[in-house]
Every structure is written in C-alpha cells, then in structure tokens.
Amino acid sequence: MTEDSFESVWDALEDSPAEAANMRARAGLMVAIQEAVGGWQLTQAEAARRLGVTQPRMNDLLRGRIDKFSLDALMILAISAGLTVEWRVVKSAA
Template identity: 50%
Template sequence: MMAIEVQTFGDVFDAISDTPAEAANLKARADLLSAVKAQVESWKVAQGAAATRLGITRPRLNDLLQGKLEKFSLDALVNLAAASGLVLEMKFAAAA
C-alpha cells in the first residue's frame, strides 16, 4: 500500500503559490478585485458608463466583472479602487 502525503494550507492562495510573497500578492489582488467589482455593481449603470467612470475600456471592465484576477496587477487594482471611490486601508500582522 502506497502512503499518501497530505498537505494542509491556510487558504487556496497558499496552496497554489510557490512562496508566501506570491500568496500575499494573490490575496491582496483578490480582495481588491472583489471590492472594486462590488462597488461597480452597486452603481447600477451600464458597462460603458462604469468603464468611463473608472477610466478603462469596456473589455477591461468585463475582465474585472468576470473576476479575471490574472489580468490585473496589484498596482492596477489600487488605481481602480481609487477611481471607484473606495478608500484603501492596509493592515499588517506578524506571520503566525
């Protein structure tokens, strides 16, 4: 009988990342994307109007609304959060 190695992770980003830094970047991007998406959806306006308000193209807005995380850098998401009227707050804690 072959032994199976079981690994446990704090979350999916820890599981799919090669380093803690990569996992932290993915987590921050996912949180920002989710917040901007919720903000844009709360406007209840056409995609063209939302894209104009954010200063991006409609295809780029569509990527955001579909949650295509790989298409957005942390920098781009910070800029979109500001353009959407969100205030970014950062919190830091020592690693467990």
Template identity: 45%
Template structure:
C-alpha cells in the same frame, strides 16, 4: 495525511510572496466587482467612472487575475471614492 491552508491562494501557489500578491489582488477585484454590481451601471459606464476601459473592467469581472495589477485595482477603487487600507503583520 491532509494539509490545511489559510487561503486557496496558499494551496495553489507554492511561493508565499506570489500567494500574498494573489490574495491582495483577488480582494481588490472582489471590491471592484461589488461596486459594479451595486451601482447598476453598464460595464462601459462603470469603466468610465473607474477610470479604465471596458475591456480592462471585463478582465476584473471575469476574474482574469493575471491581467490585473494591484496599482490598477487601487486606482479604480480610488476613482469612485473608496479608501484602500493595508494591514501588515509579521507572519509567525
């Protein structure tokens, strides 16, 4: 018998609340990483524009999700003109 999951986070994390938080953080981290990649800036230059430090940005780029909070990631994106929207729905 095989189990199906809607995301990798649901498979890894048994707690639905924690899985939801991990999903949100990972999406934000991907956006920050894409910004850095597309900007052509060095990590130091990008960190300055994102309103963070180079070591903090490096945590994002290296996928260190445990070191990244939702509020910090939203603030980084907002600092470079991104508008972060949240879509909330009730799980069946």
C-alpha cells in the same frame, strides 16, 4: 499519502508566501471593486468610463480575470471606484 492544509487557496496554488500574499490582496481588491461597481446600476461601458478604463478592461474586471490586473492597477481602480484601501501588516507567526 499526506493531506496538506492551507489557510488560503492562494497558499496552495502559489509557489511562495509572497506570491500567495500578492494574490490574496489582488483578489480582495477585485471583489471589493466588483461589489462597488455592481451597486452603481450602470452598463459596463458606463462603469468603464467612470473608472477611466476601456469596456473590455471592465469586462475582464467583472469576470474576475485576476491574471490581467496587477496590485497597482487594482489599487488605482479601487480609489477611482470611491473605495478607501487600508492595509494591515503583522508579524508572521512562523
């Protein structure tokens, strides 16, 4: 039995490097939004209104239901939360 090693859990779980990169980006955005919203000291309903989403959608976000959010949706939510999103693209070592 061989032991594989991965840089990210997403590299282990996803079928392709592109899917893993998408999930890493989505996870990073989700965590940043959760942290921003947590600092507001608002109820889920109030935070949802502030971001322009429904309370059930806010609940999905705060519970980390990443499968319910596209990268685009998370980008829009991050901006709505007052975050600045910066991307860094580098050439792969492989």
